[in-house]
Each structure stands twice: as C-alpha cells, then as structure tokens.
Amino acid sequence: MITWLTPTNAALAAEIQQLNAATLPNGWQSVDSSPYAKVAVNADHSLFYKAFLPRNIWETPKAWLRGSRGQRAITQSQTLPKQGFNTPAVIAWGKLSGGREFMLTLAVNGIGVGSCIASYFRQPSNAQALYWKRELLRSLGKLVGQLHSAGIIHGDLRPNNVLVELGKQPYTFHLIDNERNQSFKRIPYKLIVKNLVQIGMLADIDLSRTDRMRFYQSYLQHYSRFNRAAASRLSLEVYQTTMHRLSTKNPDRLGSPNLPRTHVDNGLIYPLS
Ligand SMILES: Nc1ncnc2c1ncn2[C@@H]1O[C@H](COP(=O)(O)OP(=O)(O)OP(=O)(O)O)[C@@H](O)[C@H]1O
Ligand SMILES: [Mg+2]
Known part of the structure; x- marks a missing residue:
C-alpha cells in the first residue's frame, strides 16, 4: 500500500511499482547508497526514492517494538521540522506486496x-x-x-x-x-x-x-x-x-x-x- 502525503498521483504510483521491482522507470537514475538501501533520483521532477533493505536478522523483531525503518523515517520527517530542523519533505511511503518498504522525498537542492x-x-x-x-x-x-x-x-x-x-x-x-x-x-x-x-x-x-x-x-x-x-x-x-x-x-x-x-x-x- 502507498500512503500519500500529497495528492494521490497515479503516474507516480506506477513508477513506484517499477522501482520496487528494481527496474528504473524513464527519468530515474540510481544513486550510490549503502548496502542497506536502494536510492534513485528523478532530476526532472526533483524526487528521491529510497527502499530500505534489512540491516540484519534482528531488523524485524526490532520493528515490532520500535516501528520499522520506514515508519521511523516518516515520524522523524514530521517531528524534525516542528523542532526547527530541515529535512526533505515526504511525498509518499509504504510497502508493496513482496517488496521492501520505501519512501519518496522531495529533492533538496x-x-x-x-x-x-x-x-x-x-x-x-x-x-x-x-x-x-x-x-x-x-x-x-x-x-x-x-x-x-x-x-x-x-x-x-x-x-x-x-x-x-x-x-x-x-x-x-x-x-x-x-x-x-x-x-x-x-x-x-x-x-x-x-x-x-x-x-x-x-x-x-x-x-x-x-x-x-x-x-x-x-x-x-x-x-x-x-x-x-x-x-x-x-x-x-x-x-x-x-x-x-x-x-x-x-x-x-x-x-x-x-x-x-x-x-x-x-x-x-x-x-x-
Ligand atoms: N531528498 C533528497 N534530496 C537530495 N539528496 C538526497 C535526498 N535523499 C537522498 N539524497 C542523496 O542520496 C544519497 C543516498 O541517500 P541516503 O543517505 O538516504 O541513503 P544511504 O546513506 O545510502 O542509506 P542508509 O540509510 O542505509 O545509510 C544521499 O547521500 C544524498 O546525496
Ligand atoms: Mg546517507
């Protein structure tokens, strides 16, 4: 399921499905990242896609207690600005069937x-x-x-x-x-x-x-x-x-x-x- 924090965008939803399936839709380029993430950028639309890959076997039990990496990233993107710190705005996030958790953010220049x-x-x-x-x-x-x-x-x-x-x-x-x-x-x-x-x-x-x-x-x-x-x-x-x-x-x-x-x-x- 994709949760939109901006108006639902069907074209973008389709691109998220593709990114989740590890193919790069038109206009997207992959970005160097740690082994625990997959990151891609769409420069024309100023968007970053990040998929969270498990860090270790404890990732899931930890997620039950503290929330998953994706959930925690979303919470932080909401609390940091309230405390006076900038962080990229989240456009959408979620988890797709058989896929990883992901987050779509607005690119910072x-x-x-x-x-x-x-x-x-x-x-x-x-x-x-x-x-x-x-x-x-x-x-x-x-x-x-x-x-x-x-x-x-x-x-x-x-x-x-x-x-x-x-x-x-x-x-x-x-x-x-x-x-x-x-x-x-x-x-x-x-x-x-x-x-x-x-x-x-x-x-x-x-x-x-x-x-x-x-x-x-x-x-x-x-x-x-x-x-x-x-x-x-x-x-x-x-x-x-x-x-x-x-x-x-x-x-x-x-x-x-x-x-x-x-x-x-x-x-x-x-x-x-
Ligand atoms: N919203 C954004 N605006 C501008 N640049 C971004 C944005 N999101 C990611 N980037 C760029 O993509 C790079 C990789 O993204 P990110 O730092 O989120 O992943 P990572 O460090 O590789 O993963 P991990 O969380 O596993 O350590 C960043 O160093 C940054 O240069
Ligand atoms: Mg990083």
Whole structure:
C-alpha cells in the first residue's frame, strides 16, 4: 500500500511499482547508497526514492517494538521540522506486496557536507575559500549544538547525511537518514561523543585540527551543557576517538572531491565577490 502525503498521483504510483521491482522507470537514475538501501533520483521532477533493505536478522523483531525503518523515517520527517530542523519533505511511503518498504522525498537542492568540503574546501589556497570554509564549519557546529540542545541524537551523523543547500546564505542544512534518530530529556554522554565523532569523519587534508576546534567552539556556544573542564575533556575524547577511527578507514570512503567545479564558478558554494 502507498500512503500519500500529497495528492494521490497515479503516474507516480506506477513508477513506484517499477522501482520496487528494481527496474528504473524513464527519468530515474540510481544513486550510490549503502548496502542497506536502494536510492534513485528523478532530476526532472526533483524526487528521491529510497527502499530500505534489512540491516540484519534482528531488523524485524526490532520493528515490532520500535516501528520499522520506514515508519521511523516518516515520524522523524514530521517531528524534525516542528523542532526547527530541515529535512526533505515526504511525498509518499509504504510497502508493496513482496517488496521492501520505501519512501519518496522531495529533492533538496543541496550536496553532502562531506563531498562539499572535499570538493571545494580541501586545503583552500585563497582567502575567500578559507573564509567560507570556516563559516561552513561554524554553521555546522551551530546545527549540531542546536540538535543536541533539542535533545536529539542523529542516528548516523556522517558528513554526507547533512545536506547543505546550494546558493544559500547563511548556510542552510537538511538532515537525511533520520530513521535511527533518538530523543532524550538529557542525552547520554556516550551518544554525544558518538555524534561528534561521526560528523568529524573527514580526512586530515579536509579538516585540520584547528578546523575541528572551530566547529567545536561553535557547537559549545549552542549547547550549554558543559563547563570549561568538561568541555575540554569532551573535546579531547572526541579528537582521540576520531583520529583512531580515521586511521582504520579507507580515505576514499570519507569524502570524495567528485562535485563539479561549476558550482563554485556559479557562486553556489559561496558568494563571489
Ligand atoms: N531528498 C533528497 N534530496 C537530495 N539528496 C538526497 C535526498 N535523499 C537522498 N539524497 C542523496 O542520496 C544519497 C543516498 O541517500 P541516503 O543517505 O538516504 O541513503 P544511504 O546513506 O545510502 O542509506 P542508509 O540509510 O542505509 O545509510 C544521499 O547521500 C544524498 O546525496
Ligand atoms: Mg546517507
């Protein structure tokens, strides 16, 4: 069954059936995704299709207790905006016979923060790029600080699950992959570390130690939980865990400089002066 959050669209319903059967209807292209999802985009109609594939054998029993990945993604897409955070609008979702759960969202005109930094802000050679890189990191710190202030832990806060809108200032972010988000009155310390480590999963050439400090200072300005000593303990723990984690990763999987130069030339990454 397909549940529409916008008026029912018969043509789109037929395309969803095809996508569910793992064929690509006209106008759709497949998008690189994790092994636990199938993602496709329709650029002309600004739509993303995502099918949720089971992560492990516990997926179904967990779904009985907490709701399926699809249900949780829908709930998050409704609660996040009420708390002041952007996330792509859901057009339709559901499960088709013999198929996986799926979700259809409106495309954000944006790019993953990880790819953005790797493509446009890797060791910036001019003052303008350097300025905007720092601005992007401060804005990102503010976003995560506000998220934690609201009691929200993102389930998978890797840099490419935060989309930054093209051609918009101040930098505006949209959160994706929200299905494992959790809300707390007071967030367990361990989960704060976890989110801060996730968002820092960028190679040294993309994020220097001072860049990380810049992010962190802005984060602390927007999340007032820690006194000075606690903040410096947290920063050390996050830094050491991040460095250890990075040393075990393949650099290619962190953030690839694969986005077109024209975005910068057209002033979509930062204003041209
Ligand atoms: N509504 C959207 N607007 C713009 N881009 C999107 C949208 N939905 C998905 N994308 C793009 O598609 C990519 C893959 O989608 P998504 O992050 O949801 O899946 P995933 O990370 O591969 O799966 P998993 O949830 O199993 O980790 C994203 O990194 C993003 O670039
Ligand atoms: Mg993702």
